[in-house]
Amino acid sequence: MLKGLSFEVFPPNTTTGVSKLMTTLPKLKALEPEFISVTCSNGTNQVAETTVKVASYIHQELHIPTIAHLPATYLTKREVDDVLQQLNQLGIDQVLALRGDILPNMVPKEDFKYASELASYIKNHSPNIQLSGACYPEIHPESGSRVADVQNLKKKVDAGCEKLISQLFLDNDVFYQFQEACALADIQAPIIAGIMPIVNRKQALRLIKTTQTKLPRKFLAILEKYEHNPQALREAGLAYAVDQIVDLVTQDVAGVHLYTMNDAQVAQHVVANTKSLFSCQLAKVV
Ligand code: FAD
Numbered sequence: 001m002l003k004g005l006s007f008e009v010f011p012p013n014t015t016t017g018v019s020k021l022m023t024t025l026p027k028l029k030a031l032e033p034e035f036i037s038v039t040c041s042n043g044t045n046q047v048a049e050t051t052v053k054v055a056s057y058i059h060q061e062l063h064i065p066t067i068a069h070l071p072a073t074y075l076t077k078r079e080v081d082d083v084l085q086q087l088n089q090l091g092i093d094q095v096l097a098l099r100g101d102i103l104p105n106m107v108p109k110e111d112f113k114y115a116s117e118l119a120s121y122i123k124n125h126s127p128n129i130q131l132s133g134a135c136y137p138e139i140h141p142e143s144g145s146r147v148a149d150v151q152n153l154k155k156k157v158d159a160g161c162e163k164l165i166s167q168l169f170l171d172n173d174v175f176y177q178f179q180e181a182c183a184l185a186d187i188q189a190p191i192i193a194g195i196m197p198i199v200n201r202k203q204a205l206r207l208i209k210t211t212q213t214k215l216p217r218k219f220l221a222i223l224e225k226y227e228h229n230p231q232a233l234r235e236a237g238l239a240y241a242v243d244q245i246v247d248l249v250t251q252d253v254a255g256v257h258l259y260t261m262n263d264a265q266v267a268q269h270v271v272a273n274t275k276s277l278f279s280c281q282l283a284k285v286v
Contacts, residue, residue, distance in 0.1 A: 001032045002278040004255045005271070006192070009262050010039040011050035020262060021054070027264035029062045031271045034255070035094070037067035037165070042100030043074040047083050056090045066092060067132060071100025072112040077121065080112070084126045096132045097122060097161060114152070116159040123160035133161030135191060137169045137178035141212055150185045157189045164189050165257050168196040170240075171216045172247050190254035197241035197258075197266050199234040201227050238266065242273045249277045 007028050012018050028036060036058050040051040051068050058066040068087060072080055087095070097119040102108060112118045119131050133156040136149065143149035157164070164187075169175050175193055182191060198204050204223050207213060215223075219240060226233040245256050260267045 001034055002271070002275065003034055004249070004253075005031075005033055005274075005278050006035045006037065006255060006257045007031075007033050007260045007267055008037045008039060008194075008257060009054065009260055011041075011054045012262065013041075013050075017262070024260070024262050024264040025058065025062060028260065028267055029064055031267055033064065035065040035067055037096060037257070038069060040069040040071055040098075042071040042098075043103050043106050045074065045079070047075075047079075048086055052083065052086050052090070052092075055087075055092055059090060059092050065094065067094040067096050068092060069096040069098060070118070071098040072115075072118040073100045073102065073108040074106065075112065076109050077111045080118070080121065081125070084122065084129065088126065088128070093128055094130045094132065095122060096134065096165065097156075098134055114155075115161075116152070116156040119156055119159035119161050131161045132163045132165055133157065133189075134167065135164040135178075135182075136167045137175045138167070138212055138214060146181060150181050150187070153182070154185050154187050157187050162189055163192060163254070165192045166194040167213075168194045168211075168259060169213060170198075170219050170244070171214050172244055172251075174214055175248070175253075176251065192255035192257045193248050193253050194257045194259060195241055195244055195248075196261070197270065198237040199261075199263070199266060200230060200237075201233060203261070204233075204237075238269050242270060245270065245274050246277065249274065 009021060012021055038051050038055045040047055055066045055068045058064050070083060097115050099112065099115040115133055119133060122129050122131060135153055139146050139149045166175065179191060198207060222236045222240060226236055248256060258267055258270060
């Protein structure tokens with residue numbers, strides 16, 4: 001197992017997507033990740049048919065530890081209980097406790113206003129569940145300030161989140177500054193760095209449009225030069241992600257969580273170019 005390297009996949013909503021995921025997952029298993037997390041669409045109320053189903057396959061068929069994402073702003077306590085019961089029956093004992101985005105035209109249910117409330121509810125009702133939480137090196141978009149955001153993050157950790165998985169970022173210095181802010185706030189949970197290789201133009205444009213991710217000069221230059229050359233953009237995007245990971249592992253990051261976008265080749269490329277670094281981490285721990 002490559003300690004310190006984990007993957008994220010998402011449950012597809014098309015039959016083509018499902019068959020792609022079914023060929024991707026065994027390939028991800030071959031890369032020996034520490035765990036694979038499974039996202040969950042907020043507000044659809046189909047956790048059982050999507051996230052739980054994929055997590056169950058990963059846990060029961062592939063025998064890889066899995067984390068089920070659980071955004072709860074549109075769930076009631078009873079619905080959360082149902083999901084926890086399903087996970088318990090399947091032997092899945094890890095949950096990423098999330099609030100989820102507030103969607104336009106959908107009024108949140110009242111049971112879980114923040115992720116920390118969900119974390120504390122799960123801790124009290126299902127103490128066997130290991131909880132993780134999301135964190136934002138560039139501050140959560142709704143947050144007024146870094147100080148307030150980190151104080152809120154501390155509440156999430158105090159409510160029971162044992163590890164934190166970060167939003168993607170493209171500038172490692174932003175991540176290191178965030179780590180320092182967390183240390184100053186006495187947040188001691190390990191912070192796993194979320195890395196998303198940007199491998200096509202559509203993904204790059206979505207990133208620019210929908211997130212507040214800081215785009216470093218080096219990254220913008222890649223986009224500008226190769227935006228109409230898909231192969232070159234893919235290679236440069238992968239090389240950029242590998243470069244980020246080399247730096248993070250060298251700086252003893254607690255872990256790297258790769259947003260695979262269900263693309264096995266992306267994960268294979270990253271692992272082929274960083275595997276011995278993770279093995280060194282393991283050798284150091286042992
Ligand atoms: P929270 O931790 O509740 O924070 C939300 C906002 O409220 C922040 O601005 C925070 O500072 C503030 N806040 C928190 N607590 C308090 C408090 N007590 N008082 C006042 N303000 C407070 N979304 C999905 O829909 N499905 C997924 O599978 C998914 N997976 C994700 C995985 C990762 C690793 C990350 C980083 C994000 C993921 N998201 C997912 C997106 C996430 O749901 C959104 O970013 C959402 O807007 C915030 O969720 P949260 O759990 O971080 O919220």
